[in-house]
Amino acid sequence: MNHTPENRPGNEEPVAAASESVADGADDEVVESNRRLYGGWRWLLFAGLAIAYCVFHLVTLNMFPMETWSFRIIHIAGALILGFGFYAGARFADQPGAPAGRVLTSLGYVLLVPAGYALVRTVMMYQEMQAGAMRIAPEVETWHFGYPLILATAGAIVLSWGLREARHRINPADLVLMVCALAVAGYLLVIFNSPLRASTGTSFAPVGLTWAGIAGSLLILELTRRVAGLALVIISAIFLTYVFAGPYLPGFLGYPGLSVGRFFSQVYTDTGILGPTTAVSSTYIILFIIFAAFLQASKVGEYFINFAFAAAGRARGGPAKVAIFASGLMGMINGTSAGNVVSTGSLTIPLMKKVGYPGRSAGAIEAAASTGGQIMPPIMGAGAFIMAEVTGIPYTEIAVAALIPAILYFLSVYCMVDFEAARKGMRGMPKEEIPKFRRLVKHVYLFAPIIILIAALFMGYSVIRAGTLATASAAVVSWFSPNKMGLLAILRALHLAGTMAIQIIAVCACAGLIVGVIAMTGVGARFSSLLLGLAGVSQLLALFFAMCISILLGMGMPTTAAYAVAASVVAPGLIEIGIQPLVAHFFVFYFAVVSAITPPVALASYAAAGISGDNAMGTSVASFKVGLAAFIVPFMFFYSPAMLMEGSWMQILRVGVTATLGIVLLAATVQAWFFGPVKAWQRLVMLVGALCMIYGGIYTDVVGLAIGAVLFMMQRGRHGGGGQPVSAG
Template identity: 80%
Template sequence: MSHNTDQDPNGLKDDALAASSTPESIADGVDEEVVESNRRLFVGWQFFLFAALAVAYSGFHLFSLNVYPMETWSFRIVHIAGALILGYGLFAGARFAEDDQQASPAWLKWVSYALLAPAVYSLVQVFLMQQTINGGAMRIDPAVETLHFGYPLMATTAGAIVLSWFYRQARHRFNPADLVLMVCALASAGYLLMAFNTNMRMSTGTSFAPPGISWAAIAGSLLILELTRRVAGLALVVISAVFLTYVFAGPYLPGFLGYPGLSVQRFFSQVYTDAGILGPTTAVSSTYIILFIIFAAFLQASKVGDYFVNFAFAAAGRTRGGPAKVAIFASGLMGMINGTSAGNVVSTGSLTIPLMKKVGYPARSAGAIEAAASTGGQIMPPIMGAGAFIMAEVTGIPYTEIAIAAIIPAILYFASIYFMVDFEAARKGMRGMRKDEIPLFSKLVKQVYLFAPIIILIAALFMGYSVIRAGTLATASAAVVSWLSPNKMGLRAILRALQLAGTMSIQIIAVCACAGLIVGVISLTGVGARFSSLLLGLAGVSQLLALFFAMLISIMLGMGMPTTAAYAVAASVVAPGLINIGIEPLTAHFFVFYFAVVSAITPPVALASYAAAGISGDNPMGTSVASFKIGLAAFIVPFMFFYSPAMLMEGTAMQILRVGLTATLGIVLLSGMVQKWFFGPVNSPQRLVMLVGAMFLIYGGIYTDIAGLAIATVLFIMQRKLHGGKGKATASAA
């Protein structure tokens, strides 16, 4: 609706263009699917084939989780095999050819098709072995398993993986080498399904285990590692390779790293069980994560993401540095259901980063703010990305308790970013967006019902529904609520959402399976127990030293890795050691979880910061350093979990309220210290005093709180006397 706008905060007269109209929406396309650079874009029958496979994959999980449950190991094997088949169909192993001249030579194509014969042969052998078992045999002849299944499967898996690295073709074409890998995934999963549903399951990890289990596990592990490389990069694959090397090199290492050793057969016959790949990480990805990806896909299909971002613009766009504050709100809303920090940067940052630059933020600050805010989405209850589901699985603590415990830390993190942004905007004299540049809040409030699916999810969880039931109910409500909005979900939109969910899930499932491989190494070799003894020794010197060492290990293990994998690995290596030195399980796992999350903005390998730098156009390393500074609170608050358990909602109501309020004030002082601004410029001596006051307030003790409040009061009085007039002026601008 057209209307005349008021004079903007800078006193500039409205011209004819500015007076034209208030935009209905400025966020358009936040819900658009992000297409990775190596994802194939099929056309014709191939598009419909893989769309149908993705829909069937999502539908299978909804059916199994809510209607007809499968046996646990079988369900997880099918879960991983489906992701492998979809992943190799959709994601190429090499860059696409831009024209026919760059395409691979014909002989690569024919070699790939030649490998299809032994791959199919190994798959046929699985059916023949199944018939033998059904005929009453207790096990298969080891020579048959090795010669007719193991060797063909291994040769074709390894050969097709290598060929796929060099096979280049147009983006809409399918690769025969990847077809071979899809057949190998079927053969590997088929054998494991057969073996694990017989008495052979009891022999895993022993010298009596059938060799076929080891061959299937080796091929399956290679397939998981290669798909992880395609969808998540080399970092996790390299770390996995280091751990796998340790399995066989460990007996020759000196000191606490040495261990007796495992044979290839004993290790691989057990690593593809619930001690490794089929363990906690896959347990979570096959239940909670896939369900919430479907939920996010339904929200995306009904354009709720666009609404979230527009709502954030209407609520915060006019404050000083408005787009930066919008990034905080929007990234918090999107990030908790997005699942990855870098993915959140791409979805919301493409809109907020250019707008931040427009109102005066340098490219580096704009990228850093978006990276820090998007990373915070992973610690934002109630969904908290995917890591919190793994925490519930590993610790046995109910998910609702974990979500409640996360409230104060999340408030502190986002308060830190907010005040960092606000003080920088005040110091640089930035304006907010004009009234005619943002949607009308009064219009968006009329569509507040679009928050209903998330409210229903929270209510169902706290009413005692299981996470699966609550997630399914929220997903259904997203489709129902869409009928009240302009983006109604019919049958086609629902199928599109299921297809989108199947595609979106590939990365996180590959990452969880790969993390399970690392967890398997840790549990089967006992390296986690040796790290625990190391932490115990450090704790004898100083518990703070042990916590600092645990922080460094958690960050190093998380560098370059998605949040889910980073936490899963750190929880296996570091958390048991923290528990052994007397820290409560919830506190220990939250400590590890926070540092695994913030590894996404920690130099030198900061995935979220690098993604933001790609949009802002600034130097990636400079952006990661700046985002580290903005997210500084996340590196301090976890230490306070140990010294002040009330931060995790453990204590009386008064203790929790006091700690929450004083810690928030401490975060304000910390932000002012970093940005050199409070009510006005802050000199070096004042910054030092602010840092001391901030640490006292964040610490959480009653005496340190009193001392911190005294320092904050003195600083407040000094700043008001020095900059009272300016403070009022900037406050009115905000």
């Protein structure tokens, strides 16, 4: 909290301070428990590397394009180097320097020798190729590059698990991993910029590609463990095991098999790690992370939250409604449900508890709202860009198609919140505790970067050009606000973007590893045949099975990785049973997203429970209930493609209106409150009416509307539009 003259302790007008802002600190950087905090020359070094990394992408994307594979290799290598520099492999030591620690440190320095040797040999191989050599001798690649590289990589990874240093220092094991990342990238650049590039995945491929592929995969898995936890690493390990165990498996999972050389010589190509996920992370995602960092540096995020408080803070259950608006908006930009819960939930959850929400409800609402940000156009937490890359459908078409489902989801969460507040007799925040709307309206120009982004996209600018314009406008707009961005502020924003990007790039690269397994083993096609068989029995059964697989694949994984994997495994099967590609991909995308609030592994709910102080499993069940619409809306895509703007305007309008009314009835069913308390039999009838309208058929719509009208008149007649709260909250 910044102690400005208005909010400094002891000031005579604390109320005035409260009315200016309730979101101080909302744009502060979240520092993870295993993140290093440097000082002095170390801070200058790594800050410089992060800034250079972001500038490299901005310049390459906008002015001096590079060859695609080379660009993606450098993109991943830069993230690995920054990642091992910023994130430790084990907890930090309170008192480093114990005898055991000194031994491990010494071993780390020893491993620098083979790592450095592999890097030197990479330079020598480059010189040989430049001198006219057609290929490098296999024994040289194996003994002088492969073995030292694998020894250093595997040894340093294991060593880093036990090496505990002070938070302000980097340990030698991580230095080794940074050198190994350079060696892998250097070798791949040498080979992929020669005729040998065409040999990947064949028996003619240089053996060094296999060693580089193995080492690169290990580095990506280890960095993913550090920044995203074990869930994605375990799933990747299962897929990698399948590559070599598949030939021995029975039934539809069996396949002829791949050799170690053939698989790993091809995994670091656009079939796998350098494929669609890295294509998106190296272009759209890095660009929008820089955009988000500029918004954060100019305090636009705080303004969004303050604006939400001013608009909805005084309504019943005000902070919960603020959470829906603010978390949805910020979650759309930052692309991670759990990360958004931590940043905005630290503000909204305590305020929700203050006005009467139990800790469990407060955490559930924040988790559901932050998760919803991933489905909100135009950015959709980077999911829209991956979908465009995978399907070939224009980005603007995807953003437009996402509009009605996103409105339905947030309307559902809003109604859940409003009905619970009414049922418990909650009030909003006191007028004195929320920002003054008339003062915030004067700064409404701070929405300009978002408006410019949307306008540029729909005017036909490329996503990269639109994102760059929006980023530049964030810096320009800041000059009209109290938080002007000068050169130092811009450099700080680039530094922040470089560190923010590490997690999502590691996750995308790891997802690329899984996508490579799916592509090379054909397991996706086998799932497609399974879905086709189920569809012969019932299409609804096939959709239910696809939902379960999408949620299962997404559990514990960030949105981008969850969707990328589900799109490779499940979506082709849905397309094969006759579902339109856009509908199929939106179906798996939604369930990959809501895996963040689906028990038993619900990352967003667990993060919210950590802030609210409630039971994690209880919070995940409550967030599942609050976000229930997200589990129904994807089935609406199948039965009513007009929900995704597929059809005439009359069809789209009818489906949109009736689905909206159905969602309101569904929320009333869950919360047992409409205009007043709802009896058990009325809830059952209400559920039938809600499902009829959500289904989208003409006759079902008529039935649903009739049920809704009868219940409306009964409730209005009995409660007169008000109703007494069941409890005082």
